[in-house]
Amino acid sequence: MPIRYPPVAGEALDSWLEFLAARLHCRFVDVLRSLGLPMRDAALAKPMLPRWAVLATAEEIASIAAVSGIAEGVLGAMTLRRFDGHALVIRPDQRRVERRVLWGRAGSRYCPLCLAYSGGRWQLSWRLGWSFACTRHQVLLTDRCPACHQGPRVQAHPRRETPRPGRCASPELDGPHGARCHHPLADTPVVPLEPDGAVLRTQRLIDDLLADPEQAVRWPLYGTGGAPVNVVLRDVRGLGGLVLTHADSRDLTDLAEPEVLRQADIYRSRPLSVGPQHIPTHQRFDAHSYFAPDNAAATAVAVTAAAQILTVGSVPAAGQAAKGLIERVAGTGRPLHPGNVGSLGGGFSPKLHAALRCALAAKLMPVARLRHRTAIASARAPSNQDARARMLPSALWSEWSLRLTPQHASGNPVARRADELLAVACLLVGNSTPIRAATHLTGTTVSSHNVSTLLAELTRRPDCADVMRALILLADHLDQHGSPIDYARRRALFTTRACFVAPKDWQNLQRRLRSTRTLDIAHAQRWIFHTLTGSPPHLAHPDIAPATPAQRQQYKRFRWRILPAEAELLAHTARTILDEHGIDEPVQWTPTLSSADMRCLQLPGPDPGSITAAQLHRTVPAGDFSIAHVAQALSTTTAHAIYLLSQHPVDWSPPRFRHTQQTATRVGQWRIWYEQDHLSLQDIADREGTSLATVRLALLKNDVPLRPAGSYPGRPRRR
Numbered sequence: 001m002p003i004r005y006p007p008v009a010g011e012a013l014d015s016w017l018e019f020l021a022a023r024l025h026c027r028f029v030d031v032l033r034s035l036g037l038p039m040r041d042a043a044l045a046k047p048m049l050p051r052w053a054v055l056a057t058a059e060e061i062a063s064i065a066a067v068s069g070i071a072e073g074v075l076g077a078m079t080l081r082r083f084d085g086h087a088l089v090i091r092p093d094q095r096r097v098e099r100r101v102l103w104g105r106a107g108s109r110y111c112p113l114c115l116a117y118s119g120g121r122w123q124l125s126w127r128l129g130w131s132f133a134c135t136r137h138q139v140l141l142t143d144r145c146p147a148c149h150q151g152p153r154v155q156a157h158p159r160r161e162t163p164r165p166g167r168c169a170s171p172e173l174d175g176p177h178g179a180r181c182h183h184p185l186a187d188t189p190v191v192p193l194e195p196d197g198a199v200l201r202t203q204r205l206i207d208d209l210l211a212d213p214e215q216a217v218r219w220p221l222y223g224t225g226g227a228p229v230n231v232v233l234r235d236v237r238g239l240g241g242l243v244l245t246h247a248d249s250r251d252l253t254d255l256a257e258p259e260v261l262r263q264a265d266i267y268r269s270r271p272l273s274v275g276p277q278h279i280p281t282h283q284r285f286d287a288h289s290y291f292a293p294d295n296a297a298a299t300a301v302a303v304t305a306a307a308q309i310l311t312v313g314s315v316p317a318a319g320q321a322a323k324g325l326i327e328r329v330a331g332t333g334r335p336l337h338p339g340n341v342g343s344l345g346g347g348f349s350p351k352l353h354a355a356l357r358c359a360l361a362a363k364l365m366p367v368a369r370l371r372h373r374t375a376i377a378s379a380r381a382p383s384n385q386d387a388r389a390r391m392l393p394s395a396l397w398s399e400w401s402l403r404l405t406p407q408h409a410s411g412n413p414v415a416r417r418a419d420e421l422l423a424v425a426c427l428l429v430g431n432s433t434p435i436r437a438a439t440h441l442t443g444t445t446v447s448s449h450n451v452s453t454l455l456a457e458l459t460r461r462p463d464c465a466d467v468m469r470a471l472i473l474l475a476d477h478l479d480q481h482g483s484p485i486d487y488a489r490r491r492a493l494f495t496t497r498a499c500f501v502a503p504k505d506w507q508n509l510q511r512r513l514r515s516t517r518t519l520d521i522a523h524a525q526r527w528i529f530h531t532l533t534g535s536p537p538h539l540a541h542p543d544i545a546p547a548t549p550a551q552r553q554q555y556k557r558f559r560w561r562i563l564p565a566e567a568e569l570l571a572h573t574a575r576t577i578l579d580e581h582g583i584d585e586p587v588q589w590t591p592t593l594s595s596a597d598m599r600c601l602q603l604p605g606p607d608p609g610s611i612t613a614a615q616l617h618r619t620v621p622a623g624d625f626s627i628a629h630v631a632q633a634l635s636t637t638t639a640h641a642i643y644l645l646s647q648h649p650v651d652w653s654p655p656r657f658r659h660t661q662q663t664a665t666r667v668g669q670w671r672i673w674y675e676q677d678h679l680s681l682q683d684i685a686d687r688e689g690t691s692l693a694t695v696r697l698a699l700l701k702n703d704v705p706l707r708p709a710g711s712y713p714g715r716p717r718r719r
Contacts, residue, residue: 001034004069008121012053012108013078014156015122018163020068022120029159036063039159051095051156053127054080078124086213086229087128102230103129103237103292107151109141116186120165122153129292130210130233132299133193133203140191140199140260141296145170147183151294191259191297199256202304205311209233220313222351232310235352239309239322240302244268244293246328247305255304256297263297315351315377319358326359354379366455366468367435370428375468378476385431388475389441391483392427393534394491395419397590400474402643403605404467406457411638414457420444420536421454422471429475443491443535466601470593473601477591485585490533493581498543500528501573509569509664511701523558524566528574531588560627560645565664567649606640613648620650663690667698674699681706 005023007016021031029039037060038050050056056064056079065072076082080097084090089101097104108127111134115121125131132141144151150170157169161180168181193200209217209229216226243252249265256264293299309321348356354377361374369375371382395401401419408414415421424446427438435448458464494500501524525544526537537555538545546552562570574587611634619633631641666688673679673687681699685692699706 001067006070007074007078008118010123010125011078012122012124012127013056013075014052014153015120015165016078017052018157019119019121019165022163022165026162027160028157028163032159035067036060052079053124053153054097055084055090055092055095056081080124080127083128083210083213087130087210087233097127099291102233103240105129105292105294107154109143109296110152110185111137111139111141112186112188112190113137113139115166120167120186125207125210127153128210129299130206130236130303131203132296132303133199135200135204135207137190138193138195138200140193140300142185142188142190143294143296145181145183145185146188148173148181150181152185191257191263193257193260197257198254198304198308199260199300202300202307205307206303219311221310221315221318221355222349227349227351231349234347235310235349236303236306238348238352239306239325240299242325242329243302243305244298246332247325248328251324251328252301252305255308256301260297260300263295264301267293267295267298309355310352315355315379316358318352318355319361319374322356323359323362326356330363350380351377365452366459367428367452369459369468370425370455370471371431373430373472375466376472380430382430382432384433385427385429385475385479386433386437386441388431388478389427389438390486390488391478392423392442393487394423394443394539395534395536396422396426397534398643398646399590399608400470402608402639403603404470405639406461406464406467406604407637407639413639415450415454417444417446417450417536418454420446421451424451425455426471426475426478429472441488443488443495443533443539445539461604463602463604466603470601470603473593473597474591477593481591483589483591485534485589487534489583491535494529494533494577495535495539496541497529498525498541500525500532500577501570505569505573509566520554523555524570526555527558527562527570528577531570531574532577556642560642561652562646562649564649564651606636608640608643608647611636611640611644613644616644616648617650620645620652622652625652663694663698667702670695670699671702671704674704 001020001024003023005016005020007013017031017035018028021028024031032039037052056075061072061075064070064075080088080090087102088104089098090096091098097106099105105127108122109131110122110126114123114134114137126141133139134141145168148168148170150168150173152168152170154170157163158178158180163169164182166184166186168183168185170181172179172181209232213229215229217229217232218224218226219232222232244264244267249261252261252264255261293302305325309318309325312318312321354373357372357379358374361369364372364374373379395417396404396419398419401422404422405418406414420442423442424435424438424444427433427442428435428451431438433441435451439446439448439451455468458467501521503521506521506524522544526540526546529535529540529544530537533539538552546555571587578585578587615634619630627638627641627645630645631638634641634644670684670688673684674681679687681692681695685695688695696706
């Protein structure tokens with residue numbers, strides 16, 4: 001070529017080709033021939049030019065580079081191909097942008113001030129549906145030629161004409177065949193934008209995304225891993241379409257400058273240029289979500305509104321930001337629920353879908369909030385989660401039941417069997433299973449009505465704001481980490497069993513430890529059943545299940561009045577039963593959430609770990625005591641005190657019987673010393689710092705035959 005001109009930064013390939021022809025004062029076709037480019041589109045077999053700014057083949061790029069001396073990498077960056085799959089989708093067989101995907105569009109917008117400054121050079125980014133403002137000159141981009149009112153660069157430049165950069169090349173509608181408009185586009189009036197306004201900030205934000213479309217977008221909504229650019233722009237498109245279709249003008253007042261809003265309102269008031277006949281029936285309601293606006297002001301308002309929702313700090317915050325928009329959609333009469341909210345924008349990302357579910361949370365039934373997990377950032381459609389039932393006891397773990405159960409001012413729980421209701425609620429998290437089926441899977445007998453009533457109470461009470469969140473986190477913990485206990489197997493094995501501890505063993509222990517009459521052994525059987533299965537005793541075998549309210553209260557008292565030696569025997573028995581069945585699982589287990597999750601939870605019940613076992617043991621007096629007095633001394637609730645005593649049994653017996661219990665723990669060693677080491681009763685008493693009578697009585701109670709005094713051969717006689 002006799003003269004070589006380098007392209008300017010950001011210039012489109014067709015603009016540079018036209019500029020070469022204009023500087024060489026030759027027809028456009030002459031430049032194309034000199035560069036070895038085809039005269040017609042071979043794929044379409046028509047005498048029309050390929051859309052150079054959309055796509056150029058590798059052979060075409062190599063040919064241009066060989067003739068012009070411009071590097072192939074520079075030339076490749078001058079086509080929309082680098083945005084393919086990120087900001088738009090190209091149909092390579094037709095070299096055109098797919099309009100129904102990612103707001104693709106034909107033609108181009110332009111900045112008159114940029115055209116005047118560069119001498120008519122055309123920026124590639126103006127062809128994107130995501131460009132609506134010039135950040136250099138701080139003006140709104142222009143959509144049409146003010147003379148012929150046609151969009152520029154919809155068609156390729158006429159081959160047999162010499163290009164005139166900066167002038168409209170669209171055909172005259174009323175002129176002779178082949179005549180062009182040739183209006184100077186640099187003279188088009190512009191709409192100024194505020195330098196620090198929302199529109200320019202949003203355009204800079206989009207430009208940053210498109211500067212490196214391969215890089216993940218790390219907005220807070222999308223988490224630490226971020227999201228691909230096309231996913232983010234698809235969300236912008238969907239939200240922007242809802243704004244254009246449903247938002248009220250009063251909702252958009254703070255989004256853009258008055259003139260921008262005025263032009264956007266004009267665009268929104270007229271029918272879509274695509275026509276409803278070209279829109280499938282299931283998409284007509286939100287056609288703006290599928291077709292890019294052909295108006296820069298409308299695009300600016302839509303993208304700015306969407307960006308304000310997507311750039312907030314979390315999924316719940318995004319849901320709150322989108323709440324007004326979702327209410328506008330619902331106000332049109334369109335039925336909205338979490339299951340169909342994703343269809344609003346033609347395919348939202350999971351994160352935005354979760355945010356919109358959160359936006360609908362206030363209008364959902366409490367059980368639907370659990371099913372759709374609207375209390376946390378990972379809201380999603382419910383699915384079958386019945387496998388979680390094997391990891392759940394029939395009554396929620398005591399620690400979590402204490403923390404999650406709301407109480408009346410009197411200290412009584414707001415619902416009977418709240419621990420069982422909470423276990424069912426934990427199974428309903430993200431689960432599509434009906435409530436009645438969920439109660440059956442957890443092995444409980446509570447009614448669906450009681451479950452719904454408790455969930456409604458949790459949503460009404462201000463002190464229970466995070467109970468739903470805690471249930472979801474517990475369910476997620478089970479789904480992710482599993483449980484070391486198969487509660488379903490234990491329920492199947494032990495619910496039909498009536499005897500767990502031998503009556504003789506229990507009676508012997510009672511005779512040694514307690515001064516009163518022997519406690520009902522049924523309480524011990526209930527304790528083991530409750531511990532092994534996680535099910536309350538009223539679900540046990542009829543022979544041991546408490547049948548009256550008095551029996552249920554007596555068992556509750558037994559739970560927190562149990563002595564350490566009794567608890568040790570029952571726990572050992574439970575372990576032995578598991579071993580007999582070949583079950584290699586812990587006797588008991590409670591899931592623990594991370595400290596980060598716990599810090600953000602405000603729950604109605606006290607923290608079980610706020611009082612240590614040592615503090616409890618110092619507080620409980622010797623002999624009989626009142627649980628209310630213990631709770632008052634510990635400055636906590638009665639329920640908390642009962643939980644602590646059941647988890648950390650206290651030796652509350654009087655000094656005489658406490659000494660008896662200590663003796664019971666040592667009698668095994670005394671027996672070895674007496675029978676195997678042949679020590680005398682007095683020698684054993686001296687070693688232990690106790691009386692001979694204590695040693696003698698303990699051995700007799702444990703069926704150890706005593707030797708006559710001086711009967712052991714070689715025993716030195718006392719003088």
